[in-house]
Amino acid sequence: MSERVTLFVYDLSHGMARSMSLGIVGRQIDAIYHTSVVVFGREFFYGQGIMSAIPGTTPHGQPMERIDMGETEIPQEVFMEFMDNMRETYTADAYHLLNNNCNNFSSDVCQLLVGKNIPDRITSLPADFLNTPFGQSMRPMIEGMFGPSRHTPSPSPFGPPALAPTSGLSTNPFSAPSASTGGATVPFMTDLSLLRSTIQNNTATVVYFTSATCPPCRVIAPIYDELVLSKGSQIKGVKVDIGMAQAIGQAYEVRSTPTFMFFLRGEKFSQFSGADQAELRSSIDLLIYSAHPAHPHASLSLHQYKGLSGTPIVFNLFDNVDPVFAKLKTFLPAEKGLTEADTKQLDKIQAWLKKRAAAKATQTPEPTMGELGPSWKPLLTKIASILPYENQFPLLDILRMLVLHARVAEVYAKDGNRTLINTFKAVATHGNEGSKPAALMTLRIACNAFSTPLLGTYVLSSTARESTKQLLVTTLLSTVDQQRQTAASLAFDIGVKVAESRSKAKDTAHPSLGGDILEELEEDWNMECLSAIAAAMEKETSEEILHRLVASVANFIYMEEGHSGSVLMNILGVPDVLKEKVQSKVVKSANVVGLCQEVQEMIRTAVEAQSASSS
Template sequence: MAEKVTLFVYDLSQGMARSMSLGLMGRQVGKKPVLNGALTHAIYHTSVIVFGREFYYGQGIMSAIPGATMHGQPMERIDMGETEIPQEVFMEFMDNMRETYTADAYHLLDNNCNNFTNDVCQFLVGQPIPNHITSLPADFLNTPFGQSMRPMIEGMFGPSRHTPSPSAFGSSIAPSSSPSAQATALTGAVARAGAGVPPTTGSVSFMTDLAQLQNTIRANPATVVYFTSATCPPCRVIMPIFDEIVVSKGSKIKGVKVDVGMAQAIGRAYEIRSTPTFMFFLRGEKFSQFSGADQAELRSSIDLLIYSAHPAHPHALLSLSQYKGLSGTPILFPSLVSADAVFAKLKTLLPTTDKALSETEIKQLDKIHAWIKKRDAAKTNKTAEPTLGELGATWKPLLGKITGLLPYESQFPLIDIIRMLVLQNRVAEVYAKDGNLTLINLFNAVADSANDSHDDSSAAKRPTALMTLRLACNAFSSPLLGTYVLSSAARTSTKQLLVTTLLSPVVQQRQTAASLAFDIGVKIAESRSKAMDTVTPSLSGGPLEDLEEDWIVECLSAIAAAIEKEEEEEIIHRLVASVANFIFMDESYSGAVLMSILGLPETLATKIETKLVRTANIVGLCREVQEMVRTAAAEHENNQK
């Protein structure tokens, strides 16, 4: 099936290029671009929309929901045609492109977003993007304004390969050796936007007004101000690190970036003589400062400022050797006893009516079978694994069709196959961006089946529920898919799957549900402690969205109830570990307070006294969780007084 390809065109100058063109470039701008005429009404940024995602280049190759990038809504949408190239092949092409279009390789004039989209469109539809977009850098440099701004741009991105044409300056307007503040502001803003550096990133703001900066410093208990300049190469190196550190600290600190070339009044007020300079403020008063692109000093200075502004979390004062010794790796189910047996079983369950699979579809199913066997062999022999393209062009629609052909209790071999497939990163990425909500529907089916009071075939349904739980655990093998199953789109279904199965009468199902609880806890703890990937969020899964308090309460309530009833020590171990991950260093204290109200410390004491928990390290973890609950609940109570 052909896929539509669209080019989104943005104006990085946000209209400034049109209004300033005559004064800056010495030429009157028309309403539309003039091909090959060096006239433009915008400074173009482009992206490609295909397979339901928007692909663009800045801090490396990135992707987003169409229209949801930092650039807002496009000024123009250009239909580039349709492509017959399968999504799997395109994603492999993207992998190869990442070697060329890295964050470090970005250059505003020589290697930019438009070069990227031009390559992508030629690959997908065999034609380039419009020439007036790709020729803009050369046209820009063939103006007096372009030549006056060239040193600033090359200071940020390195030398450009473009050279002005001999007749570029035949007009009476000569290149300016001293660009105006307005021109510098425009160029700096365009450079940052083109490179994918937003003016505001969570808790990081870009400011040019002195009064606004002073008000911000007074309003926040901890503020760090990063003084930079467009012609400072070390500033470009440290800027993404600054963003990453500040954003990772959440609400504990406010970060501000000031370009002293654009905000000269601020530079004078704070006596900035070199860039980069970092200035730290505690409750409105200057706390410390240093100059230079020293990443270690930046991190330690921010940590010291935060420690001074915010009391240490009570968990930071506890000795938690058992908790800190827990694996931070999710529990997965990567083995398949026999691929031959699973696929043979699936074929016996398929209906034999006219709605069954065609000969072509059977061949596609066999190709999936061969792919899984080849990957297993590659893991055993430590050879190259098969690519996503080798699965065939219709693997996913086929699996979706089979789901519709089978009754719920007969879907277990199919889900077992999907469980193995999602262990491959590219397959996981396909399901993470799945408009058909495949995983959500499978998760919901378990809860719907369990709640069906008119159905007495619960034993027949257990294999399907078990395989769905294993599939849910394997989703956490991929950062992107793990983030997806806890996203606002899927988290309710994930919670329902967990809550429905934690109290199952089947030990194996309860153990797998406890593994899912552990994996969710690992993801939550990781998002709380690990710096957000600000360079390639589309690959890492990006930051975990804030989880609603009601969602946390329902999950923890179900886990606490399961611990109270559970008699298998290993299952108790996984559940207690999941509670620890849910509540450790949680600044809201809500999870710990809930566990205190539900009597979890007393429940764990009973488990230890009755010898249901007797292994030394598990006993130790239970005692540590008791302390985590008690200290956090006590701190919360003190804060309420």
Template sequence: MSTKVMLYVYDLSQGMARSMSLGLMGQQIDAIYHTSVVVFGREFYYGQGIMSAIPETTMHGRPMERIDMGETEIPQEIFMEFMDNMRHTFTAEAYHLLDNNCNNFSNELCNFLVGQPIPSRITSLPADFLNTPLGQTMRPMIEGMFGPSRHTPSPAPSTLGLFGTESAIVNSTHNQSVPSFTSLDALRAVIRNNTAVVVYFTSATCPPCRVIAPVFEELVLSKGENQIKGAKVDLSVAYQIGQAFEVRSTPTFVFYLRGEKFSQFSGANQAELRSSIDLLIYSAHPPHPHSILRLDHYAKLSGVPILFPSLDTVDTVFSKLGTFLQAVKGLDSGAGSEAILNDAETKQLDKIQQWLKKRDISKKNKTQEPTLGELGPTWKPLINKLINTLPYENLFPVLDIMRMLVLHPRISEVYAKDGNLTLVSVFKTVAEKDDAHPGGPLSKAVTLLSLRLACNSFGTPVLSTYMLSPGAARESTKQLLITTLLSPVPQIRQTAASLAFDIGMKLARARDPAPDSTGPTPLTGKDDLDEDWKMECLSAIANAIVQESHVDSSSITPPTLNKDTAAKEREEILYRLVASIANFIYKDDPATGAVLLSVLTLPETLDSLIKEHKVVQSKNVIGLCQEVQEMIRTAAESQGSRV
């Protein structure tokens, strides 16, 4: 079900920019824009952090303009999860007049909801202003208040409130990035509610304070609020706080760990300040035991998901689908009956086929890919109709088509915002059928193609995040994984192991991003996969490793495969399963997963695989097994020492 998205545009200058900008700046500026996004009956905007209100009840009154941004298919629950994630970026402290203001927030929100930015006349205003003589003159002032700007024009910042929100207006008297406190209760709340806090006591008449202040700012802000929280107290203003904390000289630094006083010193000693902050952070956030291990084989694991991108079978898949549709028509009614698909749907199906073929050719020739518009406007409703029309055992051509489609970034976004929960429904149905008839002829092809579709869903950040988002998507993914890992069909087990690897890789990248990445790959929070979910997955993967180590090759090897080929196939399955275990538990805190695997005696299982050399032969697999043993041991011991 779609929801309308509106952009509300306000003029913070109340018309003064339009009438005075040309004379002051030599350039016409129509308004000093503040924007908000109205969706799901609320008006969302960036001020003192992300805020919301009943539309048109904010301090800005009525908007000067209401822009229809289109409609979104994103469910409200997914939207609210996205908003929770955004709150880590758009904090009150992170506000920047030029680079991180209300208009940047509205732009990101509209891109997420409807896939298009807000008007460029709004987002380009900071750069436009900086290109004026007044803007270049004032840039140093703005950067002194908010930090360096990413905009390239030469020096110059602006008057407060010029480009954004009420936070610039409200905070116009504050020129520090680390917050100052005058309320004793507020300061105590910060100390109580944060793991590591450093309080800097200063005064207006203290010359050493002016020397150490910028060093303190740089040290605290460079560490980030997730490591340490900074606070400043001017004793010439908040003398009652000085009395309560028994601080009588400035500068004085007091350090707190989990609400308790950790250390204290007075004076403008930069080296002592730096080492004291580092010691507090180390005590508050000790390095994970995995960080000191040498994990050469784990480091060599691919940082990209295992995908099934082949487009070579397009014509074969559509031919098979046509045969199945004819069979459904024959079963449903006699001669002269209406076709399963009408003319428009038949044309749309042909467009999908031609689009996939064209995309295959463009990839092989490295030419421009077909646009999404060429796919046709009703491709998704047609896919849904085919899923609901065909018998379960004949669904695999449709799943193969979806497997090819979801590799396109824009199509993956469509399925991530799918109010009909198409992927959820498919995976849940397949898991239930496979559980009832494991490896049977009824479900083999459908199960295999569903797993490939699930793997390809990890090919883009937005869809992979959706796959592991709380609720039905995450549960159906887990259900599909657990019911297929123990399949008697080697090909299904291998593809299920690939899915386990993709899930584990997503978790590992969220906790510990690759060195060349711009940051963690977000899920929907710090690590929103609850412990029960992870424990179920880990238990199933560990069980699959045990089963794989005891599989009798002679009982599963098809006549076309010799025993050596079958052994290599089993070793590849084990390699992916062990790799997924490594990704699941690497730097996971708390280390409940490692404790569970220790209880399940997985290290002993891996030890038998290594020493007996009946299944595991490759040095890479042996090395990875040994490293996983060590990861389990060190993490489990660390967890035990905390209890």
């Protein structure tokens, strides 16, 4: 189901640019543009990091213009994962008036959602401004505030600071970046309901109440930033300027600054007032200790597990492009064959893949998407409808090579026809023995989906995860060694994504961004995957395949909250299975033996912790 994408355009000068710019800068500037993107019922914008709100309720007031950017087919959960990845680029401290600002963010979002940028009149404003004498005189001051600009002078939105603030949120002079935290600072918050939501949605939260007229706040602010940010995801830190957010100050009865309030699972845990560094440090440590008892895995020495690659296993060979296309053409009967235009398009796909293979080998520029041809995807869909399942393996091999390209992966991540889902389901429908080559190529497609974050998230999103699980479960017990090996690779890739998701800090200050969507994988889904992997390990006699299966289990259960995966593995007898594989010499390599022993320890310590907590 498609979603409408709308660009909200604001004038941060509230008309001053239009009326005064000609006299000040010598050129007519209609507005100091700030933009945001409205999609999925939320308004997304960039200021103190990536923010979101109910459309029209941001600090910028009402937009001067609403631009219809089109419709997107990207699922909401895939978009939220994209937002999560973008937060690494669009951080509060990475804001740059000329290079990395709200309009760059909006353009990137629109490029993903609808494949086009926001209007040039908005993104070209910095170049227009810098090309004026006044802009040239202001350039040293702007670069002194934000760092060197890549413009010489050339694009990136906003006008002179004299006309407008640099972001949608008010800034505070005491939020100077801390050198020891790489320039990052804890964000300010001005909305009472958002603050309450943050406190409720985080296990441990500390709120620093400050004000612009408070000298001790100047001293403690960078120390607060350093302490909070050094704790990573263990604690959520927020700043509130009670001069700008009077409603918050009144609601929490703040009578002096600086004041620090500490919340544990939504309830006030403690508070104190004053710029006491020692008390702040000890209060944060006590809150974290109360909120996050040490995980039993934290005390284990897991050299083999921690030495595992965090890179998904993919199948990226391009050395059989011509034979694959030749084989495909032998399967296309004349009476149901392709039109002349179809044949030309198929030749374009073949030439594009060969050119991409050559570019990778010689490290030269890759072919553009335009060279792939205008109807490559409809043609592949048409061929799939013509061929019986047992003859689809060359077509699937072509798709396996195509999805390694980020732009092709993007097409399939926003595919309304659910091509990959249907492909995965076909293996379960026909059985992995129904067509061994087709099942193998489908597994390779699934593994290659993890080569790009967008498609990797899509195959584990609520839209596709059930078909991904069916593919995995169906093939893990195949009688074909190559299928089991590739299914074990898929299990490993899923485990890598799960472990990566668990290690990411969730942005609970902005619940609409949802953190990492994979945190929301249902427990039942995880348990079914783990059950299938456990059954496969018991029967497996190949050390290489066992290595991938054991590594996938390790990723599923390491530092897992609630220990449900470890408890299941214990119930299914996985520790005994691993012990037997080592004793019978099915597993001989030192690194694999070590990993088996570490997984046994992970399961044992987690089960003991679970038993202790329930007794």
